[in-house]
Amino acid sequence: MADLGDLYQQIIIDHNRNPRNFRKLDDANRTAHGDNPLCGDKITLYLRLDGEVIADAGFQGSGCAISKASASLMTSAVKGKTATEAERLFHAFHAMVTADPLAPPDSGSLGKLAAFAGVRQFPARVKCANLSWHTLHAALEASPTPVTTDDRTTGPGAGG
């Protein structure tokens, strides 16, 4: 059985309490909004791209510990990386949190982001972890459509 400690790793608790890069970037040249309508998680992501390189990243918003820590660790991880490297991280992260809960996690390339490996054992919380990454993807693609992780066929339902 999945243990709560697998989900709420110390680093996640820490980044929830003291989120890094929790600020608006006044000189951002890419911005994207993401929300998770069933949970109420909301994020605005700011990037300053210097050519191909993500020179700075910040976010604002509200959400659960998983979504906030994910945005905090993500912005820390992608700073200084190229857009292509960030997209590669996005795919690796996504694969890790949606992998078969029984298989050993493949988090080799993810560094601190491996703290989210436990999320795959809590299906209802996967989109909390993914929200900031989908928003990053939209920001890099300069997508004008706000991101939503609203997939009612897999997520927790609404109801009363």
Next chain:
Amino acid sequence: MRAGAAPADSAAPTGAARPRLDVARVRADFPILQERVHGKPLVYVDNAATSQKPRQVIEALLRYYATENANVHRGVYYLSEHATALYEGAREKARRFLNAREAREIVFVRSSTEAINLVASSYGRTHLGTGDEVLVTAMEHHSDIVPWQLVCEQRGAALRVIPMDERGVLCVDEVPKLIGARTKLVALVHVSNSLGTINPVAEIVALAHARGVPVLVDGAQAAPHLLIDVQALDCDFYTVSGHKMFGPTGIGLLYGKAERLDAMPPYQGGGDMIRSVTFEKTTYAPLPAKFEAGTPHIAGAVGLGAAIDYLATLEWHQVEAHEADLLVYATASLAGVPGLRLIGTAPRKASVVSFVLDGVHAHDVGTIVDREGVAIRTGHHCTQPVMDFFGVPATARAAFAFYNTREEVDALVAAVRKVREVFG
């Protein structure tokens, strides 16, 4: 007994001398309450989202499909006549449950949501014009907001809102000012799903009727907690969700005064709702068939009838006393958790406790208490305007049914304290 007795707005009698609800016996009727989750006994307190089902309802469904299934209203053979008798028998049970005057005032629908959509569509389309208004309350479920918005948008009408105070009590004093010449309908929730507030429905109906305005009452959360008497309330429409009152999902009730329903056009077209059809002209069946197009959810109606029968076996004053005790006990116990704030502190509440924990999002609360076997709802509860009013993105909500116990409240509180341990 429950059926059609006390006025729906009556407070719970808590006479100490009366025998208490035999909760152990009641719990034995609900098989799922024996389940374990994550190795712990299930503590199911998400009853406002859906209630659990007694054996009597489950068996009625099984019996129906195993031995009684046929389509209704059209066969001349035994089984169809029997299924029709069961279906119409369920309607009569629903009539008694709500104390409606006539069985034809009861329309089977798929949910309370569909009941509201039916009225919004059929009544709204024919009665709302440019500049007209529909009055709702600040604590409506989205299902009693959005259908009105949709029809208002089509008709050029506007939605207005009865405000509430910081306890989650409606500002009834504002109602006379808000009902004007353009008000065509008042729609309000009987019991708030996210706050637990029991609204003074009869009082608001009287205020609206004094100005000739009909009233729809969303009773989805009231039916499992209160005795309902639509004649005493004098409301024009009342909606019920089957699965929130220990019946199956996919079945609900719309009560409408016969003269209102008679004057309304059909909601959906199809089989069963017609008197005669030609390519030139169709005439409609009388009530309630006019509003029941297509093969209905016969098994659902039978199951809901079984739920009504089950509730009728309970002494309702005992149920009310037990739920009142759970509410007081849970409110006091949760208030002792450091950093916990209750959302919804109206003096008249059903056994629903919404709360937020300082610095912890409701979804983290939900995940952590789940590991202790405790099922609560976390989120906006389909009442985003209520969340905005209280300035919170979401709350955690425990909604108790008569089968819950003080021990389960203790388990909930212990689990919430665990959240504090995880988050420090």
